[in-house]
Amino acid sequence: MDRGEILSIKTCQELAEEAAGKVIACKKGEETRLPAGYFIEKQYEKAGEVYYRVLLAERGGLAESFEILEPTIEDGYMAAIKGI
Secondary structure, X not given: OEOOEOOOOOOHXXXXXXXXXXXXXXXXXXXHHOOOOEEEEEEEEEOOEEEEEEEEOOOOOOOOOOEEOOOOHHHHHHHHHHOO
């Protein structure tokens, strides 16, 4: 749901799969290398460095330096409401 509107009816697994291949870890400062159409979901710390959990509209053209993350239900939900 988004603002009272049902966007889709899916299982938790199906919802997470909507974001498969579109969720990456991006070190703070490297977001300038991301293609247009991204959404920063969260900021977190890993090994003393600040990272962002990023949802991409498209993965194409990304450098291999970005770690692809396993999508969660939240990733799938954000993809649905952001239209990604």
